[in-house]
Amino acid sequence: MISRNRTPSRYVYYGLHLYFSGLSLRKASERLSQMYKRNHVSIWNWIQKYRPQKLKASRRRILEYIVDETMLKVGSEYIWLWVAIEPANRQILALSISKERNMFVAERYLSNLIKVHGKHPVSTDDGGTWYPMACRFLNLDHHIHSSYEKSVIERTMQYIKDRTESFDDYFPCRIKNCKLKHVRNWLRLFVDYHNNEIKHVN
Incomplete structure (x- = not known):
């Protein structure tokens, strides 16, 4: 390769x-x-x-974005991991990290997502107000996960979390005020690997 x-x-x-x-x-x-x-x-x-590239627009027709976020531990601090997948092929469309979770971070994340893949309906859980507010600001249709969408995103998030435990368990970050560049690089590599594996399976 x-x-x-x-x-x-x-x-x-x-x-x-x-x-x-x-x-x-x-x-x-x-x-x-x-x-x-x-x-x-x-x-x-x-x-x-190896050059970590930004995720490119999918050649397949995107029906909607299934979006969720979860908390990860990196060294001694916690960060938020934001993930968007496409339900039909389960490929990861966008992945980002932040130290805060609010409407402004959600709006910036969704804005970057539509710059690459265009405007599509957004499906999220019902646990927070930041997504409805961000979608309203960006003029995106928003709805709560169906049972199928919920199962797809939960499996994907658990899959990612299982493979990012190494950040804390095996490779703790000891750099004070780390900019998390190594985490972003690792995640880009992970997305490349994950999407290629999904592509081969499909």
Whole structure:
């Protein structure tokens, strides 16, 4: 995929995952070498060739956005993870993090979402007022999750949370006032991997 030495793509992804999770190049290569022998220079080369891209507009017709947020722990602090998926193919359309959860953050998140994918109805849970207010401001149709939509987003959120526990359990952030760049990079890599896996399954 990325490397010239024909390293299987799953090991390239795992090496990038380790680095983006906060390990040094040498520590990442040590972990990776427990399964597949590669030195820190190999991982450095993969990083140079990997460019986390903003999510592109889906080629499929989007019926609606299923949107939700959840709390994650990064080091000693908590952050909010915002996720939007498309119900038909279950691909992640947008993913963002913030240190606050309110109408202004929701409006900015939805605004960035429609810049990429256009205006579509928004489905959310009934737990907060920030989504209805943000949708009203952006002139978006808003409704509460159906039972199907709720099950789809809950499975997706749990899937993400299961795989982001490494932030706190294995790679705690010790940088004071961290800007969370490594978290954003890891999440972009995760979305790339997740959407490609969904695409192959479909």
